[in-house]
Structures are given as C-alpha cells and as structure tokens.
Amino acid sequence: MQVSAALRVEASKLFWAHPEAYFLVSAGWLIDGAHPAYTHWDLSFLPNVQNVLVDYHVGTDRAICPLYDGVMAVRQGRITAFWNSLTKWFPNVKRIVIDQNWLSPPWNGESQPVPRALRILSQSSSLDIQVFAFIAEEIEGDPIACSASIPSDPPCQRSLYRSSADGVWARAKSPQPWKTILPPARKFSxxxxxxxxxxxxxxxxxxxxxxxxxxxxxxxxxxxxxxxxxxxxxxxxxxxxxxxxxxxxxxxxxxxxxxxxxxxxxxxxxxxxxxxxxxxxxxxxxxxxxxxxxxxxxxxxxxxxxxxxxxxxxxxxxxxxxxxxxxxxxxxxxxxxxxxxxxxxxxxxxxxxxx
Ligand SMILES: [Zn+2]
Ligand SMILES: [Zn+2]
Incomplete structure (x- = not known):
C-alpha cells in the first residue's frame, strides 16, 4: 500500500508516537538477549515505538541481582544485555517505564522507595531517554483476604518515580496517564x-x-x-x-x-x-x-x-x-x-x- 509521507506522520501521532501509548515488552526477553524466537511480537514494528513499558515480572531481580546469603551479586552482563536489546529493537525509544507490580524484600533496611535491583538496572543505562519506575509501595491499612487459608498481601499503592541523571529518584508528580498496548503479533509460520x-x-x-x-x-x-x-x-x-x-x-x-x-x-x-x-x-x-x-x-x-x-x-x-x-x-x-x-x-x- 502506498501511503504519503505526510499521512504517515499524522498517523504515527495517533499511534506509536502518541504520548500515552506504551508498548509492552518483557524484561526477561531483553535480559536473555531478545532473540526473535522468544517473542510473540512483530519485530518489524518495534523500531517505530517511542514509549516502552517493561514488564519487570517476579523473579527479574533474581536474574540480574541474585542474593547469596544476604549479599547481592550484580550480574552486569545481563544488565548490559537488557540495554543492548532495548537499543537494538527499539532504536527510537524516548521513554521507558519499568513496571514492578510486586514487593521486593526489603534490602538491608534501606528506606529508598525504588527497590535496589531496579535502581541498579536503570542506572546502567547510557541512553539519553527518560526512565521511570512504576512500583508497588506498602501502605497502612487492612489487607484484602480472599480466604483464611491464603495469606494476603499487605495493602499497596502504585507509585511512579523518575530517575534523574545523577541517580536520584523522585516521585513523578503528575504522572502522564498511559495506556499499555500489546504490539502487533508476529507471523507464526x-x-x-x-x-x-x-x-x-x-x-x-x-x-x-x-x-x-x-x-x-x-x-x-x-x-x-x-x-x-x-x-x-x-x-x-x-x-x-x-x-x-x-x-x-x-x-x-x-x-x-x-x-x-x-x-x-x-x-x-x-x-x-x-x-x-x-x-x-x-x-x-x-x-x-x-x-x-x-x-x-x-x-x-x-x-x-x-x-x-x-x-x-x-x-x-x-x-x-x-x-x-x-x-x-x-x-x-x-x-x-x-x-x-x-x-x-x-x-x-x-x-x-x-x-
Ligand atoms: Zn461493597
Ligand atoms: Zn481463562
């Protein structure tokens, strides 16, 4: 299909360049080197994407910063792979939100809101992009218990933090509302x-x-x-x-x-x-x-x-x-x-x- 360049620019504003459109990608896939066989997404689409939402799923911190007898080891190779993968498939990325929707165990009594492994990961980026951490924070209140036999999680709220160039994390005051979008699917041949x-x-x-x-x-x-x-x-x-x-x-x-x-x-x-x-x-x-x-x-x-x-x-x-x-x-x-x-x-x- 022939589409004029001007139309393409207009269309992109409504789609992948839309400030609220965040495309979902798994942290594990990036850390493992982002090989084509392990994704469901159409790789030819990803270079258009400007905003990425990284699903920092349970276990990601163990993959990059495992704990041995209470001592944290930093797997720098995996962290570097994360950023290399991101640069390779998302060359036009401008903002990323790393989404950790679970509580990390407290690290050595630290009072920093953003968990340590996630901070180490973010600070290893040499890209000139905005990095946000969307985390779960414990709050006062009663947990919701679905049944007496299943221990319930403490009540949490979601908070957005932004890291500055000098590695300081500040609560993002008025978070840009975003919509998480699944990229188009690949061909399954x-x-x-x-x-x-x-x-x-x-x-x-x-x-x-x-x-x-x-x-x-x-x-x-x-x-x-x-x-x-x-x-x-x-x-x-x-x-x-x-x-x-x-x-x-x-x-x-x-x-x-x-x-x-x-x-x-x-x-x-x-x-x-x-x-x-x-x-x-x-x-x-x-x-x-x-x-x-x-x-x-x-x-x-x-x-x-x-x-x-x-x-x-x-x-x-x-x-x-x-x-x-x-x-x-x-x-x-x-x-x-x-x-x-x-x-x-x-x-x-x-x-x-x-x-
Ligand atoms: Zn009710
Ligand atoms: Zn079902």
Missing part, C-alpha cells in the same frame, strides 16, 4: 510457529478472560453514571452497605473490597440482567476458544506419542530445519540445545494437562 502461535492465542485468551473483571466493574459504573445518567446506587454485594454518589466511586470500592467476589461461581450476579447476559455470552465464547486451543494442542501431542519414532523424527527434523535456517526463529543457540526445543520436548512428554 512453520512447525515452530504452529506451537508458538497456540501459546500466543492461549495467552491472549487468558488476558481477555481476566479482563472481564475490570470490564464488568466499569460496565456497572457506566450503567449508572454513563451517557448522561446520574443514578446513585448501592453496592451490589448483599453483605455490604456502601453507597455511590459519583462516577468512579464504585470502581475504587470494587477494587478495594470486592476483588475476591470475582472468584465466586456467580461472578456476574452483580450486573443488571441485560449486561449480565452479555458478559455470560462473552465468557462462554472465551471458554470455547480455550477448549479449542487445548484440543489442537492435545492432537499435536497425541501425534507425537502415537505416531511412533518415525513421526517424532519427522517433527524434530521440521523444527531443527526451521530453527537453523529461519532467522525469524533464531534462538541465539544451537537448535537442539535451545530452550524453545527443550520446552517443546518436555510438553510433548508431559502427561499432565497443558500449562
């Missing part, structure tokens, strides 16, 4: 792509499934206060006497007090009939999709087991050939030693249900 594509579909479906909870909370708020409506309402939970006068009050209340209701069987009962029907339909469609993914996967595994040695050699050959020759599936290592292949083997041999 060949035998490797077939398996990785299933994995990707499965991840997306689960995100959509979990997303029904915030969507449902928002839908109830809009039902009463959206589209010119102004109808104060009582908390739909029968055990609660909260009352909401303004848009948004219920949303906060639901997050603070009713997240556990999401795990009950009658999860959509808080919605008025019409919305409830819509949500039930949506959930049913997602479950059907999850079942279908599982079915295709089981078929693949039955093929592997029941086809005997010949079938397995055939599948292995297909994989090895693609990992060897197809740059889009480069694992950064010898195909047979790659984590991708070893995980595939493990899943094929595994007797439990998938994932």
């Amino acid at each position: 060949g035998p490797v792509g077939k398996v990785r594509g299933l994995d990707h579909e499965d991840t997306l479906t689960h995100l959509q499934h979990n997303g029904l909870w915030p969507l449902m909370v928002e839908a109830l708020d809009r039902h009463h206060f959206g589209m010119g409506n102004n109808n104060p309402f009582s908390c739909p939970s029968s055990t609660c006497d909260a009352y909401f006068q303004k848009a948004g009050e219920w949303t906060v209340h639901a997050a603070e007090s009713h997240y556990c209701d999401w795990f009950t069987k009658d999860r959509f009962s808080m919605l008025p009939q019409q919305l409830r029907v819509e949500f039930e339909k949506r959930e049913k469609a997602l479950v059907t999709k999850e079942d279908e993914i599982r079915r295709v996967y089981t078929e693949l595994r039955d093929d592997w087991r029941e086809g005997g040695g010949r079938k397995q050699r055939e599948m292995k050959h297909g994989w090895m050939e693609q990992l060897e020759q197809d740059g889009a599936w480069n694992t950064g290592t010898a195909p047979e030693e790659s984590r991708l292949w070893r995980e595939f083997l493990r899943d094929m041999e595994n007797t439990g249900s998938w994932q």
Whole structure:
C-alpha cells in the first residue's frame, strides 16, 4: 500500500508516537538477549515505538541481582544485555517505564522507595531517554483476604518515580496517564510457529478472560453514571452497605473490597440482567476458544506419542530445519540445545494437562 509521507506522520501521532501509548515488552526477553524466537511480537514494528513499558515480572531481580546469603551479586552482563536489546529493537525509544507490580524484600533496611535491583538496572543505562519506575509501595491499612487459608498481601499503592541523571529518584508528580498496548503479533509460520502461535492465542485468551473483571466493574459504573445518567446506587454485594454518589466511586470500592467476589461461581450476579447476559455470552465464547486451543494442542501431542519414532523424527527434523535456517526463529543457540526445543520436548512428554 502506498501511503504519503505526510499521512504517515499524522498517523504515527495517533499511534506509536502518541504520548500515552506504551508498548509492552518483557524484561526477561531483553535480559536473555531478545532473540526473535522468544517473542510473540512483530519485530518489524518495534523500531517505530517511542514509549516502552517493561514488564519487570517476579523473579527479574533474581536474574540480574541474585542474593547469596544476604549479599547481592550484580550480574552486569545481563544488565548490559537488557540495554543492548532495548537499543537494538527499539532504536527510537524516548521513554521507558519499568513496571514492578510486586514487593521486593526489603534490602538491608534501606528506606529508598525504588527497590535496589531496579535502581541498579536503570542506572546502567547510557541512553539519553527518560526512565521511570512504576512500583508497588506498602501502605497502612487492612489487607484484602480472599480466604483464611491464603495469606494476603499487605495493602499497596502504585507509585511512579523518575530517575534523574545523577541517580536520584523522585516521585513523578503528575504522572502522564498511559495506556499499555500489546504490539502487533508476529507471523507464526512453520512447525515452530504452529506451537508458538497456540501459546500466543492461549495467552491472549487468558488476558481477555481476566479482563472481564475490570470490564464488568466499569460496565456497572457506566450503567449508572454513563451517557448522561446520574443514578446513585448501592453496592451490589448483599453483605455490604456502601453507597455511590459519583462516577468512579464504585470502581475504587470494587477494587478495594470486592476483588475476591470475582472468584465466586456467580461472578456476574452483580450486573443488571441485560449486561449480565452479555458478559455470560462473552465468557462462554472465551471458554470455547480455550477448549479449542487445548484440543489442537492435545492432537499435536497425541501425534507425537502415537505416531511412533518415525513421526517424532519427522517433527524434530521440521523444527531443527526451521530453527537453523529461519532467522525469524533464531534462538541465539544451537537448535537442539535451545530452550524453545527443550520446552517443546518436555510438553510433548508431559502427561499432565497443558500449562
Ligand atoms: Zn481463562
Ligand atoms: Zn461493597
């Protein structure tokens, strides 16, 4: 398709150059060298991205700054790999937010809000970009306990900090609101792509499934206060006497007090009939999709087991050939030693249900 340069510039402002558009990438992928085989995203898209949200998931600090008997070791090679990967795939990045949505254990009684490993990572950057840390901070209050047998986390709030050139972290006063966006998906071609594509579909479906909870909370708020409506309402939970006068009050209340209701069987009962029907339909469609993914996967595994040695050699050959020759599936290592292949083997041999 031919698009004029001027139109392209205008379009980019609405899309990847939009100040609120942050594209999600996993910290682990960057640390491991950002090999094409290990991402679900379209790599040709990433160079357009200006704002990156790094998912600094649980365990990332162990990967870069492991603790041995209370002493922190700094794995400088991995930290350097993180920044090299970022520069390689995101040459136009201007801002990054490192998102740590969990509490690090306190480090030697430090009172710094931004955890030490995350600080070390950020300060190793030589890029001329803005670096933010979006962290969880403990606050006073009662934890939300979903059940007596599961210990609940202390109550937390999310806070944004910005690092200055001299390594001082300051609370970012009015954080730019952002929307986290998944980059477009890659092409899932060949035998490797077939398996990785299933994995990707499965991840997306689960995100959509979990997303029904915030969507449902928002839908109830809009039902009463959206589209010119102004109808104060009582908390739909029968055990609660909260009352909401303004848009948004219920949303906060639901997050603070009713997240556990999401795990009950009658999860959509808080919605008025019409919305409830819509949500039930949506959930049913997602479950059907999850079942279908599982079915295709089981078929693949039955093929592997029941086809005997010949079938397995055939599948292995297909994989090895693609990992060897197809740059889009480069694992950064010898195909047979790659984590991708070893995980595939493990899943094929595994007797439990998938994932
Ligand atoms: Zn699900
Ligand atoms: Zn309530």
